[in-house]
Amino acid sequence: MRSLLTALAVVCSLHITPGPLFAQETPREKLDTLLRDIETLSASVTQLIVESDGAVLEESAIQMHLLRPDGFYWETLDPFPELVVTDGNTLWNYQPDLEQVVIEDWDSTRSELAAQLLSGRTDRLSEEYRIDLTPDADDSEFLFQLHPLDADSVYRVIRISFLQQELESIHLDHKNGQQTLWQFSNQRRNKGLEHKLFEFEPPAGIEIVDNSLSGR
Structure with a gap:
């Protein structure tokens, strides 16, 4: 599960530095x-x-779905299948290779940074980050750089880029030299998703580890 939850965004609202090209709109x-x-x-x-030496430690193919406010589906397809899905109340972490699902109560502060941002929780970042914005000349591409205000943060900087109004990538630069990059493609926005996509029915015969309050 840690491979999917390495970038937990512990966030409160943004302290931001206005860019010179956006006098009427902050970053x-x-x-x-x-x-x-x-x-x-x-x-x-x-x-x-x-890795810090530039070697690729892992490359994964992932399928994601988002349904605001709290529906989030993050499935690693290759090389190590894994599914993290929540309906906003319960979090399921299914690992087919282990034939196991772990069930927990959902805590939005523990979600992937991608989920935090795409769910629109940017107003909670300010106590943790200063945000700078660098647009290109024709405003078709935007690069946001989030600089942690806490000296003990595990991140050096987080970069979020948009191209033609669509999310292009999220880049996490860790202080230990490791980097995590999410590149988004084949985007389908506001096409309608069923709520049942964000619920998980464990397959028969697998181990169920229920750590939720209702399962204790």
Whole structure:
């Protein structure tokens, strides 16, 4: 599960530095604008984990679905199948190779950074990050850089890029030199997703580890 939850966003609202080209719109407000109209989102995700020496430690193919406010589906297809899915109340972590599912109560503060951002929780980042924004000349591409304010943060900087109003990538630069990159493609926005996609029915015969309050 840690491979899917390495970038936990422990976030509160944003302390931001206005960019010179956006006198009437702060970087966080611009980020809000780019994310505001997303009610549902499906995308293919390529995840790269890169060591400090530049070697690729792991490359994963992922399918994600988002249903606001709290429906999130993050399935690693290759090389190590794994599913993390929540309906906003319960979190299921299914690992087919282990024939096991772990059930926990959902805590939005423990979600993937991708889920935090795409769910529109940017207003809770300010106590943790300063945000800078670098647009290109024709405003078709935007690069947001989140600089942790806490000296003990595990991140050096987080970069979020948009191309033609669509999320292009999220890049986590860790202080230990490791880097995590999510690249988004084949995006389908506001096409309608069923709520049952964000619920998980364990297959027969697998081990169920229920750590939720109701299962204790």
